[in-house]
Amino acid sequence: MATRIEVRSAAPPVTAAVPLLSLRGITKVYGEQDAAVCALDRIDLDIAPGEFVAITGPSGSGKSTTLSILGCLELPSDGEYRIENIPVQGLSRDVLAALRNARFGFVFQTFNLLPRTSALENVALPLVYAGLGAGERRRRSLRALAAVGLGDRVGATPNQLSGGQQQRVAIARAIVNDPEVLLADEPTGNLDTRMGAEILQLIGRLNRERGITVLMVTHDPTWAGYAGRQVALRDGRIVSDRRNPRR
Amino acid sequence: MRLSATTGLAVTALLRNKMRSALTTLGIVIGVAAVVMMQAMGEGATAYVGEAISGLGSNMLLVTPGARARTFGGAPIGVPLFTAGDFDAIQHQAHDISQMSAVNARVLQVIAGSNNRTTNVGGVTPGYFAIRQWGVTRGRLPSLEDDRQAAPVCVIGQTVATSLFPDQDPLGKEIRAHTMTCRVIGVLEAKGATFGADRDDLLLMPYSTFSRRIVGGDRIAYIFASAASSDQLDDAKAEITAILHHRRHIQPGEIDDFNVLDPREIQSVLFTVTGVLTLLLAGVAAISLAVGGIGIMNIMLVSVTERTREIGVRLAVGARGGDILVQFLVEATTLSVLGGVIGVAAGLAGAYGIAHLIRVPYVLPGLAVPLAFGVSALVGVAFGVVPARKAARLNPLAALRYE
Numbered sequence: 001m002a003t004r005i006e007v008r009s010a011a012p013p014v015t016a017a018v019p020l021l022s023l024r025g026i027t028k029v030y031g032e033q034d035a036a037v038c039a040l041d042r043i044d045l046d047i048a049p050g051e052f053v054a055i056t057g058p059s060g061s062g063k064s065t066t067l068s069i070l071g072c073l074e075l076p077s078d079g080e081y082r083i084e085n086i087p088v089q090g091l092s093r094d095v096l097a098a099l100r101n102a103r104f105g106f107v108f109q110t111f112n113l114l115p116r117t118s119a120l121e122n123v124a125l126p127l128v129y130a131g132l133g134a135g136e137r138r139r140r141s142l143r144a145l146a147a148v149g150l151g152d153r154v155g156a157t158p159n160q161l162s163g164g165q166q167q168r169v170a171i172a173r174a175i176v177n178d179p180e181v182l183l184a185d186e187p188t189g190n191l192d193t194r195m196g197a198e199i200l201q202l203i204g205r206l207n208r209e210r211g212i213t214v215l216m217v218t219h220d221p222t223w224a225g226y227a228g229r230q231v232a233l234r235d236g237r238i239v240s241d242r243r244n245p246r247r
Numbered sequence: 248m249r250l251s252a253t254t255g256l257a258v259t260a261l262l263r264n265k266m267r268s269a270l271t272t273l274g275i276v277i278g279v280a281a282v283v284m285m286q287a288m289g290e291g292a293t294a295y296v297g298e299a300i301s302g303l304g305s306n307m308l309l310v311t312p313g314a315r316a317r318t319f320g321g322a323p324i325g326v327p328l329f330t331a332g333d334f335d336a337i338q339h340q341a342h343d344i345s346q347m348s349a350v351n352a353r354v355l356q357v358i359a360g361s362n363n364r365t366t367n368v369g370g371v372t373p374g375y376f377a378i379r380q381w382g383v384t385r386g387r388l389p390s391l392e393d394d395r396q397a398a399p400v401c402v403i404g405q406t407v408a409t410s411l412f413p414d415q416d417p418l419g420k421e422i423r424a425h426t427m428t429c430r431v432i433g434v435l436e437a438k439g440a441t442f443g444a445d446r447d448d449l450l451l452m453p454y455s456t457f458s459r460r461i462v463g464g465d466r467i468a469y470i471f472a473s474a475a476s477s478d479q480l481d482d483a484k485a486e487i488t489a490i491l492h493h494r495r496h497i498q499p500g501e502i503d504d505f506n507v508l509d510p511r512e513i514q515s516v517l518f519t520v521t522g523v524l525t526l527l528l529a530g531v532a533a534i535s536l537a538v539g540g541i542g543i544m545n546i547m548l549v550s551v552t553e554r555t556r557e558i559g560v561r562l563a564v565g566a567r568g569g570d571i572l573v574q575f576l577v578e579a580t581t582l583s584v585l586g587g588v589i590g591v592a593a594g595l596a597g598a599y600g601i602a603h604l605i606r607v608p609y610v611l612p613g614l615a616v617p618l619a620f621g622v623s624a625l626v627g628v629a630f631g632v633v634p635a636r637k638a639a640r641l642n643p644l645a646a647l648r649y650e
Contacts (some may be wrong), residue, residue, distance in 0.1 A: 116263045
């Protein structure tokens with residue numbers, strides 16, 4: 001709990017001039033020397049609060065790596081990543097964990113729900129690590145599940161839910177802590193078109209109604225069209241960054 | 248708050264794998280049960296030795312022929328037995344002795360009517376009953392007069408009574424032993440078993456009757472004596488030794504061809520034996536506990552690998568390394584402590600059962616229970632820390648992508 005307050009209060013007042021997330025010269029190299037692969041090559045990217053950004057590109061273009069770095073799941077090899085003007089480099093593992101807990105929500109292609117665990121418990125997971133009591137965890141988890149339209153399936157375990165429902169649970173888990181940023185890595189990748197559209201509409205609604213900043217990795221132009229802004233990557237570099245016409 | 252929630256997560260995780268948790272726990276259950284059982288039996292054996300020694304009679308001394316102690320069974324062959332003269336000399340010259348008895352014994356078949364039994368047949372003088380504090384439930388004990396006349400009378404233990412006279416009163420009945428017939432004049436009080444031997448499985452007759460009618464000689468196999476008080480035990484021992492030195496012409500410096508044993512010596516020898524036994528068993532039990540701990544470590548390592556993605560998810564949603572460490576440590580410790588609780592219960596029950604089976608006293612092992620419990624908790628932490636650290640140090644992204 002203390003870490004959470006610290007993380008938030010350390011940020012200077014957000015002004016229009018300061019982007020929410022800012023990447024400068026971000027490079028990510030995997031492996032060493034001869035076997036080294038450059039996943040990202042000096043990326044610059046600013047994300048303003050409330051944006052809905054789709055990151056597109058063929059596989060291996062570095063879009064998932066970008067998302068992982070933005071979500072503090074890994075650190076860049078070089079360059080500077082700032083969250084509200086605070087550099088992320090040099091923060092300890094525990095502070096990064098607290099940052100992920102308080103400010104980011106993750107949605108994955110493979111849902112990544114805990115097996116044999118009820119939807120309610122899955123959704124409550126971030127709250128456990130935020131240090132909330134059982135009553136508060138339950139209250140907020142129920143609210144999050146209701147927000148994704150699963151208020152009637154709170155006791156169901158993942159294997160009792162369809163793919164689309166599982167992804168809704170995952171989204172509920174991602175927003176239960178009221179994060180500022182939702183990071184979605186191919187959220188529709190394992191779903192059929194109809195379910196995919198539902199998930200995209202849900203994410204779009206969260207972005208519009210709650211002002212959650214959304215960063216979504218997808219290789220499908222149809223889904224990318226839902227976003228307000230499309231950033232295209234190729235071979236670890238940004239090849240285009242444009243706003244979609246308002247839908 | 249965070250800790251209690253993490254503990255809840257650990258318990259939930261264990262419940263999700265009931266069979267595996269149960270089997271892992273079993274290793275600790277067996278280890279702890281072994282520790283508790285061995286300890287209980289060790290203490291039981293010790294208590295039992297104490298009881299057995301006190302059952303020999305207060306301030307008792309046992310004089311045996313031969314250089315080394317032979318406390319039970321037939322006399323060693325080739326070693327001069329004691330004579331009636333030796334016996335009389337001790338009786339008249341040793342002032343620190345209150346009671347004494349000549350003893351000789353054989354294992355013989357005894358017959359009454361159509362029933363027979365192979366039992367311990369002994370010849371004792373009346374002092375024997377006084378030293379061992381044995382009484383009769385019915386009838387009377389052999390008297391000095393019986394001994395003087397070598398009367399064909401006997402007293403029998405409960406076991407002999409019930410096996411030879413299943414549904415009659417044994418008093419006044421005749422029993423054939425060897426070539427003689429003796430009349431039952433008393434039934435001894437039940438004494439239970441000592442060292443696995445039934446102490447009620449015996450027939451005792453006057454010493455003179457036994458020597459004349461069964462052995463055919465007046466040599467004495469053992470002499471039982473009791474000191475007038477516990478303070479006089481050492482003096483009584485010295486007196487007997489001096490008298491026998493004189494009578495058996497043993498020069499100073501020569502090795503005694505007899506032995507005067509007192510209960511303390513017998514006890515210390517037996518305690519050494521039970522102590523070594525307890526230590527050995529405790530060693531075996533400790534090994535099984537260690538094996539149980541390795542079982543926990545193994546299953547926790549499997550669990551960490553198997554749940555790598557779960558750990559990744561937890562790290563992604565904000566779990567710190569410490570949270571993961573605590574969760575897996577709590578899981579390991581819960582398994583081992585649960586095993587400890589069940590193990591203590593199983594060990595106590597097992598010890599109780601065995602104590603009944605081999606007829607030794609059941610002693611609640613005081614130290615073993617908290618010890619086994621503490622050790623099992625320690626085992627959980629010690630063997631859980633390696634897998635838990637492994638889990639806590641996982642890279643969140645690598646864990647999430649783990650297949």
